[in-house]
Amino acid sequence: xxxxxxxxxxxxxxxxxxxxxxxxxxxxxxxxxxxxxxxxxxxxxxxxxxxxxxxxxxxxxxxxxxxxxxxxxxxxxxxxxxxxxxxxxxxxxxxxxxxxxxxxxxxxxxxxxxxxxxxxxxxxxxxxxxxxxxxxxxxxxxxxxxxxxxxxxxxxxxxxxxxxxxxxxxxxxxxxxxxxxxxxxxxxxxxxxxxxxxxxxxxxxxxxxxxxxxxxxxxxxxxxxxxxxxxxxxxxxxxxxxxxxxxxxxxxxxxxxxxxxxxxxxxxxxxxxxxxxxxxxxxxxxxxxxxxxxxxxxxxxxxxxxxxxx
Amino acid sequence: xxxxxxxxxxxxxxxxxxxxxxxxxxxxxxxxxxxxxxxxxxxxxxxxxxxxxxxxxxxxxxxxxxxxxxxxxxxxxxxxxxxxxxxxxxxxxxxxxxxxxxxxxxxxxxxxxxxxxxxxxxxxxxxxxxxxxxxxxxxxxxxxxxxxxxxxxxxxxxxxxxxxxxxxxxxxxxxxxxxxxxxxxxxxxxxxxxxxxxxxxxxxxxxxxxxxxxxxxxxxxxxxxxxxxxxxxxxxxxxxxxxxxxxxxxxxxxxxxxx
Amino acid sequence: xxxxxxxxxxxxxxxxxxxxxxxxxxxxxxxxxxxxxxxxxxxxxxxxxxxxxxxxxxxxxxxxxxxxxxxxxxxxxxxxxxxxxxxxxxxxxxxxxxxxxxxxxxxxxxxxxxxxxxxxxxxxxxxxxxxxxxxxxxxxxxxxxxxxxxxxxxxxxxxxxxxxxxxxxxxxxxxxxxxxxxxxxxxxxxxxxxxxxxxxxxxxxxxxxxxxxxxxxxxxxxxxxxxxxxxxxxxxxxxxxxxxxxxxxxxxxxxxxxxxxxxxxxxxxxxxxxxxxxxxxxxxxxxxxxxxxxxxxxxxxxxxxxxxxxxxxxxxxxxxxxxxxxxxxxxxxxxxxxxxxxxxxxxxxxxxxxxxxxxxxxxxxxxxx
Numbered sequence: 034x035x036x037x038x039x040x041x042x043x044x045x046x047x048x049x050x051x052x053x054x055x056x057x058x059x060x061x062x063x064x065x066x067x068x069x070x071x072x073x074x075x076x077x078x079x080x081x082x083x084x085x086x087x088x089x090x091x092x093x094x095x096x097x098x099x100x101x102x103x104x105x106x107x108x109x110x111x112x113x114x115x116x117x118x119x120x121x122x123x124x125x126x127x128x129x130x131x132x133x134x135x136x137x138x139x140x141x142x143x144x145x146x147x148x149x150x151x152x153x154x155x156x157x158x159x160x161x162x163x164x165x166x167x168x169x170x171x172x173x174x175x176x177x178x179x180x181x182x183x184x185x186x187x188x189x190x191x192x193x194x195x196x197x198x199x200x201x202x203x204x205x206x207x208x209x210x211x212x213x214x215x216x217x218x219x220x221x222x223x224x225x226x227x228x229x230x231x232x233x234x235x236x237x238x239x240x241x242x243x244x245x246x247x248x249x250x251x252x253x254x255x256x257x258x259x260x261x262x263x264x265x266x267x268x269x270x271x272x273x274x275x276x277x278x279x280x281x282x283x284x285x286x287x288x289x290x291x292x293x294x295x296x297x298x299x300x301x302x303x304x305x306x307x308x309x310x311x312x313x314x315x316x317x318x319x320x321x322x323x324x325x326x327x328x329x330x331x332x333x334x335x336x337x338x339x340x341x342x343x
Numbered sequence: 344x345x346x347x348x349x350x351x352x353x354x355x356x357x358x359x360x361x362x363x364x365x366x367x368x369x370x371x372x373x374x375x376x377x378x379x380x381x382x383x384x385x386x387x388x389x390x391x392x393x394x395x396x397x398x399x400x401x402x403x404x405x406x407x408x409x410x411x412x413x414x415x416x417x418x419x420x421x422x423x424x425x426x427x428x429x430x431x432x433x434x435x436x437x438x439x440x441x442x443x444x445x446x447x448x449x450x451x452x453x454x455x456x457x458x459x460x461x462x463x464x465x466x467x468x469x470x471x472x473x474x475x476x477x478x479x480x481x482x483x484x485x486x487x488x489x490x491x492x493x494x495x496x497x498x499x500x501x502x503x504x505x506x507x508x509x510x511x512x513x514x515x516x517x518x519x520x521x522x523x524x525x526x527x528x529x530x531x532x533x534x535x536x537x538x539x540x541x542x543x544x545x546x547x548x549x550x551x552x553x554x555x556x557x558x559x560x561x562x563x564x565x566x567x568x569x570x571x572x573x574x575x576x577x578x579x580x581x582x583x584x585x586x587x588x589x590x591x592x593x594x595x596x597x598x599x600x601x602x
Numbered sequence: 603x604x605x606x607x608x609x610x611x612x613x614x615x616x617x618x619x620x621x622x623x624x625x626x627x628x629x630x631x632x633x634x635x636x637x638x639x640x641x642x643x644x645x646x647x648x649x650x651x652x653x654x655x656x657x658x659x660x661x662x663x664x665x666x667x668x669x670x671x672x673x674x675x676x677x678x679x680x681x682x683x684x685x686x687x688x689x690x691x692x693x694x695x696x697x698x699x700x701x702x703x704x705x706x707x708x709x710x711x712x713x714x715x716x717x718x719x720x721x722x723x724x725x726x727x728x729x730x731x732x733x734x735x736x737x738x739x740x741x742x743x744x745x746x747x748x749x750x751x752x753x754x755x756x757x758x759x760x761x762x763x764x765x766x767x768x769x770x771x772x773x774x775x776x777x778x779x780x781x782x783x784x785x786x787x788x789x790x791x792x793x794x795x796x797x798x799x800x801x802x803x804x805x806x807x808x809x810x811x812x813x814x815x816x817x818x819x820x821x822x823x824x825x826x827x828x829x830x831x832x833x834x835x836x837x838x839x840x841x842x843x844x845x846x847x848x849x850x851x852x853x854x855x856x857x858x859x860x861x862x863x864x865x866x867x868x869x870x871x872x873x874x875x876x877x878x879x880x881x882x883x884x885x886x887x888x889x890x891x892x893x894x895x896x897x898x899x900x901x902x903x904x905x906x907x908x909x910x911x912x913x914x915x916x917x918x919x920x921x922x923x924x925x926x927x928x929x930x931x932x933x934x935x936x937x938x939x940x941x942x943x944x945x946x947x948x949x950x951x952x953x954x955x956x957x958x959x960x961x962x963x964x965x966x967x968x969x970x971x
Binding site for chain 3: 047049050052053054056057058059060061062063064065067068070071074075077078120121122123124125127128129132133141144145146147148150151152153154155156157158159161162163164205208212236237238239241259262263265266267268269272273293296297298300301304308311312315318319322323325326327329330
Binding site: 394396401426431433434436452455456457505509 | 777778846848849850851852853854855856857858859862863866867870871
């Protein structure tokens, strides 16, 4: 056999393939590097605060005494936001997926997406300038009628700039996240299950209870977890709305603080050890949200494997 | 402008799964060869090894030789891209590029490879290819319109024109009419008959009448059962396969007793 | 399949135990009237009227239904009321925010020079004067607008190539390898990074590499890129995935190389979706405040250099004008400027969102059938 005529080919094209696939691979690795870098540089810059003598840290009792109350404040704000947002978000998702007329559904979905499009700083400004004064009479009422509950202990803040107001603003911000994810899950409910329920004579609500909600439960859980991740890390709604202070049980007095707002309020003027302290606080926030998000993603992937919907 | 294909002891694997086993076949230049057989017998898989398209799927590999006029497609240093520019392919569903006009679709093989071509040469190539695909008269007034606006049969002939424009030696067709209506099918079958004057054509089909109508030679593939490799059972003149097959399995299949 | 006839016959029997079709309207009218009456006793306001009427409507309709139709139908009605109600509740903040921004922002935006001047030389004394003597509010957002455009552009220039190439790797080359799965997982993780942490990362990185206290527009752009890249990757990935494999095979069969196939066939087919995804990603980061706050500092003057000096942006402008008014004793002029900036920002975001939809429609491959 003579030489194979098929081996003569343009080398330039082959090089193009190598260069291009190499570039895409490099881009992918860059993302891994960046995420690794996020963790690494936060740790490097945070170390001085972690090893500094306790008296040098703000508050004078070391980093963990400083960050502890703020972590609790962050959790309080995020949890209240979810308690408010979750039922509403599920209701909105059900409304769009199963109640609204077909033709309107996508338009209504877009309306909810508009909520997500509004920048957080605008929500913060709205919460501070509009919501807080409007809602402060309600706080007075809560303090006078339910003041025996520690969370509604008076005197209520006169400005309305409390952690509860901040949580309400946060709930508005996480609402579209939970809604859009739940809506997608609800729409994936197997039509056969729904029709089977309806064929048994179920009302629409019974059909939703029998077919849609059980199918969507893991999706709802992960949507709520993702909402939690957003609420934990949201800065502006709290920084602008909350008149911060020490950790207090009452939700209708000024006080409490969240990590993100603490960083935003203090970082621009910080220097030296204070910078390290705030970066360490950022690291704590990163670890918390990372954990929450990973649990949420894990639920989603586990769900995908057996739902067969994809 | 046409080459013969000789396949020697070809095994096709997907990962560790042996999909097609021990194929030996010689396909003459300037002829139409049909591959028939039940679903899943490996005829499409085998077809795709004739221009190394199977490699697009991860984990696919072959053992053995495929010789194109004596040159092994799987020889050391052979670039699959060179192979594919000599062995063209038409697919089951018409797949014109949706972002390109009819003209650009025909020129796709040239343009996507960044080959320089003058406007006059390009026009000539478009007309020649579309004429060869029996499509020129239908589209000559709307060459700048998107290819996806044509009917299914027209789209398939556009895809054939696109394959011809690269000036291949061999044209492989993977069930080219299965997504078409009877009239479009007829147009494509007529075209196949004309193409064999210049090209070696290999066609996979589910439709035995079609194999009988268009092909000079027919190869019958079969599998012993699920999970077993597909094998070439019989390869002979089309008239022999349909009227006087030597194998019992072939006779059962072409007489409609199974498959 | 002969169900139609019996169904039509049975229907009349089935409607027996039902509320009449006009029932919800009657209950609604009664609830509105009662609600107005109750509110008149404790001081009328529109929000309270709506709330009380909605509650009365729900009680009335569910109660009536329970009496006539029984428990199952009435709990269905209750669920419907709650679900529709939750949608209306969700609309409240949207309407309220947009209303607040319009009402407060329009005076700011129509004040002359608002879009064309910076805050250079605007002092608390000038603001006090404008309040005391009624002169016009000076100062504008030109520097912030310019900063936002520069920072966002740079972030886009960084994010789009990285994000798009990564998406191409995942879809075209990844083949579900361990590395591809790791990238997918960490892109998901990145989506959840709080924006302020992204800002801190960029700050920490530049503090370590360039020097402590490095704050420029470029640092902010890096911070925004950390937020933008995962969005670009996810949306481009989705768009590349829906390009039919047949088109890739068609190109390969013509002897076209993989990289040319991707650049000339796959990407052009998906370009509308990719472009609209990128536009949405820009819309997402253009309103980010926290990362810019910790990376670009505050500037009151025009800065044309992304790589040197502090830089203003619309979100941080809003933030500082509200939190630290130029004149602490008279915050109104600052507040007016902040709302004006908020209106401009919302308009920008809405234009980007609408633009994304338009792009998706205009550049979509034409079927032409």
